[in-house]
Structures are given as C-alpha cells and as structure tokens.
Amino acid sequence: MFDDILTAIPFGILLAFTIGPVFFVLLETGATKGFRSALIFDLGVILADIIFILVAFFSTNKLLERVKDDPNFLIFGGVLLITYGIISFIKTSKSFREIVREYHAVEFKKGYGKLFIKGxxxxxxxxxxxIGWVVFIALANTLTTSKHGVLIFLGTILLTYLLVDLVKIIVAKRIKKRLTPRLIFKTKKIVALVILGFGILLLFQGVFPETYEKNKEKLERISPIN
Incomplete structure (x- = not known):
C-alpha cells in the first residue's frame, strides 16, 4: 500500500503542473479573489476529475477508444473553450470600472457557487x-501491487494534485498586494486569450487530425529535449 502511494505522488505533481486552461484560471483566481475562492474553484475541478475517473473506471475499452478516436469530441470541446474565451475577454473589457470598485471595496458576496461551477x-x-485518467488507470493496474492498489493510486494522485494546487494558490495570493486594478484587468484578458488559444488548438486537432499529428511529430524531432 505504501509503495502504491509513493508511486502515485509524482503523477499527482505532474497533473498539478499540466499547462491548460484550469492552470491559468486557478492562478488568476487565487491572485485576484483570494485563497478561499480559488479553493472553491479547484474543488469544482476535482469533482469533474472524479466523474471522469468513474466513467473511465466503469466504461468498456470500446467506449474509451471511441472517445479517444472521435474528432467530434475534440471539436465540441474546442468550440466551448473558444466561446468561453471570447465571452470572458469581452466581459473583462467591459468591466474595468467594476474591477476598480472590487479592488477598493470590501467584497461581501463571493459567488462561491459560480466559482465551483466554473471550475x-x-x-x-x-x-x-x-483520456488522461484512462492512462492513469492503465498505469495503476500495471504499477500497483496491493489489493486495492488502483483506488489507492488514483486517490493519492487526486490528493497530491489538491495539495500542490493549494501551494500554487498561496503563492498566487502572496502577489495579490502587487496587483493594481489595471494589472488585474490585463491578467484577466491574458487568461481569456490563453483559454481561447487552447480552444483553437483543440478545434484544429479535431478538424485536421492528420495535419496536427504531422506537425506534432515535426516539433518532437526538432525539440532539443529529444
């Protein structure tokens, strides 16, 4: 059991530092809204992870392969991210005065429910x-040795992920004092553009899967890491 926990910890750390929309929004929420708001957002993220784990754990291999190979899922996710990014960018552009008011006023209404749903x-x-959780489950079956090794492995990954996120939130909160209203405004716009970029990438991957794979292989060949 202890060996299974030690094996899972590095994967939890890796998951916490996976660069994606959630990564940037978590840091932005921690820096602009504080620790508790970022934690609520992160709990929403983890709930989605738990649902994915249950789906991956109880689904058949045939269903999982269909999800993995069907570009429509990528297109759907890409469109949603693009829509979210555009709306966030426009909303932020119109709300600079509101950001200034929030910066100088005591915030009584936190909107925790909205943050949870957002995450x-x-x-x-x-x-x-x-797909990532499918991979983790496959690794759990291969790497674990105890009776309930798979559950311990997945649970450790989630717990490690949450603990590392707490550290990221604390770091983000520490820089809050340095954030002026205009810097907060710029940060929100940059996060919206980052999400938009991920959506475009996901959409491109779904619409042109062969082109995406070719470009990915070229980048891997010229990467200095390889």
Whole structure:
C-alpha cells in the first residue's frame, strides 16, 4: 500500500503542473479573489476529475477508444473553450470600472457557487482529461501491487494534485498586494486569450487530425529535449 502511494505522488505533481486552461484560471483566481475562492474553484475541478475517473473506471475499452478516436469530441470541446474565451475577454473589457470598485471595496458576496461551477465546467469540457485518467488507470493496474492498489493510486494522485494546487494558490495570493486594478484587468484578458488559444488548438486537432499529428511529430524531432 505504501509503495502504491509513493508511486502515485509524482503523477499527482505532474497533473498539478499540466499547462491548460484550469492552470491559468486557478492562478488568476487565487491572485485576484483570494485563497478561499480559488479553493472553491479547484474543488469544482476535482469533482469533474472524479466523474471522469468513474466513467473511465466503469466504461468498456470500446467506449474509451471511441472517445479517444472521435474528432467530434475534440471539436465540441474546442468550440466551448473558444466561446468561453471570447465571452470572458469581452466581459473583462467591459468591466474595468467594476474591477476598480472590487479592488477598493470590501467584497461581501463571493459567488462561491459560480466559482465551483466554473471550475467544474472548465475541466469537464476538456475530453483530454478523460483520456488522461484512462492512462492513469492503465498505469495503476500495471504499477500497483496491493489489493486495492488502483483506488489507492488514483486517490493519492487526486490528493497530491489538491495539495500542490493549494501551494500554487498561496503563492498566487502572496502577489495579490502587487496587483493594481489595471494589472488585474490585463491578467484577466491574458487568461481569456490563453483559454481561447487552447480552444483553437483543440478545434484544429479535431478538424485536421492528420495535419496536427504531422506537425506534432515535426516539433518532437526538432525539440532539443529529444
């Protein structure tokens, strides 16, 4: 059991530092809204992860292969991310005065429910997360040795992921004092553009899967890491 926990910890750390829309929004929420708001957002993200784990755990291999190979899922996720990015960018552009008011006023209404749903949906619309958990389950079956090794492995990954996210939130909160209203405004716009970029990439991958794979192989060949 202890060996299974130690084996899973590096994967939890890797998951926490996976660069995606959730990564940027978590840091932005921690820096602009504080620790508790970012934690609520992160709990929504983890709920989506738990649902993905249950789907991956109880689904047949045939269904999982269909999800993995069907470009329509990528197109759907890409369109949703693009829509979310555009709406966030436009909303931020119109709300600079509101950001200034929030910066100088005591915030009584936190909107925790909206943050929780935001975290859940932002993670849930990314079909790549489901595929990632399928991979983790396959690794758990291979690497674990105890009776309930798979559950221990997955649970450790989630717990490690949450603990590392707490550290990221604390770091983001520490820079809050340095954030002026205009810098907050720019940060929100950059996060919206990053999400838009991920959506375009996902959409491109779904519409032109062969071109995407060819370009990916070229980048891997010229990468200095290889």
């Amino acid at each position: 859940f949906l932002l993670n849930f619309i990314n079909i790549g997360v489901l």
